[in-house]
Amino acid sequence: MTRITLQNIGLSFGSYHALRQLSFTVSAGQFVALVGPTGCGKTSVLNLVAGLLRPTGGSVSLDGRPLESINRNAAYMFQQDGLLPWKTAHENVMLGPMFHGSDKNRATKDAQLWLDRVGLRGFEHRFPSQLSGGQRKRVAMAQALINRLPILLMDESFSALDVQTRAVMEDELLQLCHELRPTVLFVTHDLEEAIALADRILLFTAGPGATLKGDYSVPLPRPRKVSEARFLPGFTELYESIWRSLREEVLNLYAR
Numbered sequence: 001m002t003r004i005t006l007q008n009i010g011l012s013f014g015s016y017h018a019l020r021q022l023s024f025t026v027s028a029g030q031f032v033a034l035v036g037p038t039g040c041g042k043t044s045v046l047n048l049v050a051g052l053l054r055p056t057g058g059s060v061s062l063d064g065r066p067l068e069s070i071n072r073n074a075a076y077m078f079q080q081d082g083l084l085p086w087k088t089a090h091e092n093v094m095l096g097p098m099f100h101g102s103d104k105n106r107a108t109k110d111a112q113l114w115l116d117r118v119g120l121r122g123f124e125h126r127f128p129s130q131l132s133g134g135q136r137k138r139v140a141m142a143q144a145l146i147n148r149l150p151i152l153l154m155d156e157s158f159s160a161l162d163v164q165t166r167a168v169m170e171d172e173l174l175q176l177c178h179e180l181r182p183t184v185l186f187v188t189h190d191l192e193e194a195i196a197l198a199d200r201i202l203l204f205t206a207g208p209g210a211t212l213k214g215d216y217s218v219p220l221p222r223p224r225k226v227s228e229a230r231f232l233p234g235f236t237e238l239y240e241s242i243w244r245s246l247r248e249e250v251l252n253l254y255a256r
Contacts, residue, residue, distance in 0.1 A: 003028040003063060003151065003183045004049060010057030011044055018044055020209040022058070024202060028150070031177060031184040033194035035246060036204030036213075037253040042187040046153045049185060050074050062151075074151035075182075079159060081140040083128040089115060089135075090124040093142045100147055114142040118172060134165035141169070145176055152182040156189065170197060170226040178223060191246065195220070195238055196229035203245055206253040214245050 004026040011019040019041045026032050034042045047053040048060050051071040060067045075096075083092050090111050097107035115124055118138040128136055137158065144152060158166045174197065177184060188194050194201050195218055203214035220232045229235060 002026070003030075004185070005061040005064075006045070006048070006058070007061070008058035009048065009055045009060070011041065011048070011053065012056045017209045018207060019055075020211050022211050024212055024215065026183055026185065026200075028183055029181040031186065031197060031199045033186045033188055033198035033201045034204065035188060035191060035194050035201060035242070036210065037206045037246075037250045038189070039207045039253070040204040040210040040249070041207055042204060043155050046076070046155055046185055046187060049151070050076050050153055071151065073149050074153055075144040075147060075149045076153045077140055077144040077155070077157045079156040081128075081136050083136060083139060083143075085128050088125050088127055089120060089131065089139045092128070092139055093146055096143055096147045110146055111142070114146045115139075117176070118142045134161055134169065137161060137165075137169055138172075141173065141176075145180065145182075148180060150182055152177075152184045154184065154186045156187055158193075159189070167227045173197070174222075174224060174226065191239060191242060192230065193226070195235060195242075196224065196226040201242060203242060204249070206249040206256070213249065214242065216242055 002025050007023050009019055009022040034045060036042055044053060048055060049071060051067055051069055062071065062073065093111040093114055094107045097110050098104070102110070112124065115121065118141050120135060120138050123131065123135060131139065158169050161169060170193065186197060198218050200218060201216040202212060203216070204210045205213045216238065218238065219234050220229060
């Protein structure tokens with residue numbers, strides 16, 4: 001099933017044309033990484049799929065139906081977590097089920113289950129200010145996944161973490177995605193991270209007027225360990241192929 005379709009998308013902010021003639025589809029259950037130079041519209045694509053932006057031209061469709069308002073079938077994990085500072089980790093994770101109409105007892109049990117799954121048993125009653133950066137990201141991941149929505153949008157969600165914590169979080173993400181099978185759009189500037197996580201990589205040209213330059217399938221077998229992906233056959237060749245195209249766009253950006 002084709003879950004997400006962007007057809008001839010144009011996006012402008014006043015006189016600035018962010019995207020032009022952008023088209024691609026994403027199949028249900030596919031993990032797709034979006035890469036490209038700074039300012040090429042990757043986050044804008046997530047916002048279009050989330051229904052937070054409307055395209056200037058073209059259309060966004062979900063399961064064959066035009067998206068005309070907020071996408072209630074998508075969870076969004078931002079670069080900076082959106083935890084409410086006056087609520088505990090447990091209370092923050094409960095918010096999603098409560099907003100979706102779950103009763104308090106069920107939301108309480110589900111929140112505890114998901115905090116356990118992301119390795120935060122014993123930290124339920126801590127406030128965000130009492131958690132490390134990695135622990136806050138775990139809470140944000142539990143928030144994003146607890147409602148089991150079919151689409152997961154992630155905008156450089158692990159970029160601020162140290163290398164070791166980042167690798168652990170990426171492995172946990174892959175494990176949870178293997179269980180839940182959401183359709184994932186994952187924005188990153190780290191090409192190695194993109195290859196290690198994704199089934200497919202979409203490469204954008206430099207902005208303004210960014211569009212799709214390359215569409216690469218990732219042939220690495222699953223299940224994977226992110227920290228070991230670079231040692232798998234085919235990783236280096238794929239990295240070099242994408243990097244040559246990406247480097248051209250980065251140089252184009254700086255030349256402008």
